[in-house]
Amino acid sequence: MEKKRVSIRDLAAILGVTPSTISRALNGQGNISEKRREQITKLAKEHGYRPNHIAKSMVANKTFNIGLLLPEFTHNYFNKILAGIESVTYQKGYQLLICTSDELQEKEEKSCLTFLDARVDGILATAGNSSDDLRHFENVLKDGTPLVLLDRICEDLNTSYVVTDDFEGSFEAVQYLIDSGCSNILHIKGPDYISTSFNRKLGYTEALKKNGMEYREEFVLKGDQKAFEKDLNAVLDKHPIDGVFAFSDYYAYDVIQILNHRAVKIPDEISIIGYADEPLAQYISPQLSTVKQPAYEIGKHAAEILFKIIEEKTDEIITKQLKTTLVLRGTTKGT
Template identity: 75%
Template sequence: MKKKKVSITDLAKELNVTPSTVSRALNGLGNISTKRKEQIVNLAQKYGYRPNHIAKSMVSNKTFNIGLILPEFTHNYFNNILAGIESITYQKGYQLLICTSDALKEKEEKSCMTLLDARVDGILAAAGNSSDNLDHFSKIIDYGTPLVLLDRICEDLNTSYVITNDFDGAFEAVQYLIDSGCHNIVHIKGPDYISTSFNRFLGYQQALKKNSLNYREELVIAGDSEFFLDDVNNILNTFPIDGFFAFSDYNAYEVVKVLKQRDCKIPEDISVIGYADEPLAQYISPQLSTVKQPAYEIGKRAAEILLKIIEENIEVPMTEQLKTSLVHRETTKNKFISI
């Protein structure tokens, strides 16, 4: 026989209290004695009571669902962002509806429309497509659904952001290379269509300028080019390179492989610094020096900001920038010390 579903009214009758008292106790609201709250919670657990989220949604005009759009899950960086988001949404009673775009504009657009159709209370997104056309995110804003973008700034979108300080992270990395004796430093540049690439590139340039080193366009390689490895070899054949600063740990890993194939000593001959502190940075040999991004904290703060916007009806966009940190491992020398 099918077991009858227990309602708030059933719990209220058994304890001789009002349904509203039971509701407040189960939601941690109202001025209810600790003893009475314990009685209500214990009885709810005894009967396996589960709240009716559809009814709750109709009353509050909220679905208690949050949409999340990520480019992919293959990078540990996005997995950590997801973990940070879930640490907040789960605690606050919200469910995540997760979409992946594979960095494709069409999938990103479809994900936005799917989440809007699902009437989510807000959306978190890391824009990953290579197009400058971000009308699908503008539609979310126009629809009145709160939107917080992660990792990447989109200047045409007046919305909330949680990002890291990529300029400072890149500057610190290149400054470390210079302080350890490097003067001919190659920059492996990220995709032109994302702000993180631009800011890391500016950090690289500023570090050179501060140390009176000339910026040379020929020492910049596109990390997303199909000729990337050929470009690395060509630049090593042409210039007396002593350092590489890469947009990502994956680019840096490819550089390390090339250097080992050429029997270059790392870091004695050439130093390498990556970006993001992916797990592979510790697993390769020699272990990769890198710039650590606080991915978990990015996700956590983004979720906190989104829920604050939702629950307090905040209309003014908020932007939060988190700090990076340099992780010195085996692919860089110790800094020179002046006596």
Template identity: 50%
Template structure:
């Protein structure tokens, strides 16, 4: 049989005081003697009393829950970001309600409505890569529920966000390749709709421009192309590719596989840089150079921005671009530039 939950009334009856006296003692209110307060606290602990969260939320008009929408759990980047978020929210007394979109717009919309129905105090979200409509996020803000975007953002949504500086992250990576003699650099782009794809591609182009290298459209591949592997193979066979920069570490792995099939040595013939500093980057041989986006710090900052908005709805919108840090490993050969 299920054990009956101890209530304030049970404690009050046991000590022959009113329920309001017990409530004040438990919540640190006044008009209760120190002796009686300690007696009430001791009995409450003895009986295993736990506050009723529903009653508390009705009283405070807060549920002390925060909704989180991320594309997936298995991605190392999002697990680190989640750890950063939770390090802040748990200390502040909030529980997380976590939903995954699986990078699908319909699932993201469904998750958004589920969190609103659960009366969460705020929502942190990463926009799914298949998302090109944002009415559901506008609905969140129109309801008065604070919203913070992390990792990806849209200029259509006027809300706080925390992202990595993808432009400079990509620029630094490709600049390094150029400084070390690479002139024919292959780039594999990310999903078309994402701000991260655009910013990384812009950083890529700016680094080429700095080194007076003409952009070759034949060396720009789309990750969504079903013929991606064959396209990589064609580029490596038909062009003297000496460098590659990819939207993600997993796309860099695809280059590793094709290069191995073609007996192209990394880094002796081909330098490769990925993006995100996933665990796979250290498991590959040679280890993969990449760009670290500081996902833990992104989660921490996003959670802080949300709590700021919950506690002060009138606070000015906060934005942050976190530094993206280049991590050079074994997949890049430092070459000396030839003097003409």
């Protein structure tokens, strides 16, 4: 026979107090002595009491669920963001409903509908599809559900966000390449449809401009296209490239593989800097110089902002930009 689940009323009957006293004690509320609170907490543990979240949700008019939409989980960067978010949601007593978009419009739209149907108390999202159609996020805001974007900005959405200073991080990386003697620097850019690609390319461009170096369109290659290897080899055949700044560590790794095939000495002949500081940056040889993003802190700050909006019921738009750090390793000179 299935064991009956212990309720607040059962605990109240055992101690001869009202159910509301039990509830206030377990939720840290009300004017209850510490001795009585400890007594109730101990009794609840002894009897295996678990709160009825459905009843709790009805009373509080909350589901105690947060929707989280990420592009994918294959990169350590997004795993760290998740860890930062969970450090806050766990402490607050909330559960995460997690969806991934795989950078697809249809999956983003479906995920947002799933969150709204589940009546989540708020949504954290990284916009990742190639379309300019943001109606699914606009519908979230129209529904009155708090939304905080992280990692990437959608300028057409009037909502809170947490990002890193990709412009400054990229500028610093390219400036280091220039200071270490590089004069023909390639940029391997990211997908055109995300803000991080634009900002990192802008940092590259501005560093060249500040140092009186010409911006050359043929020195900017797309890292996410099938013809990348062919295009990179074509540039290397025609120009004395001595530096590479890549949108990501994975793009930088692809460059290293191609250079190794060409027997190019790194960093003596060509220096390379990636972006994000993924684990592979330290596992390859030589170890990859990169721009470190504070992924855990991005997730943590985004969750804190979301709870501020939820708990204070504020319409305030809160934005936070975190600094990056240049990490120098074996693929650059002077390290």
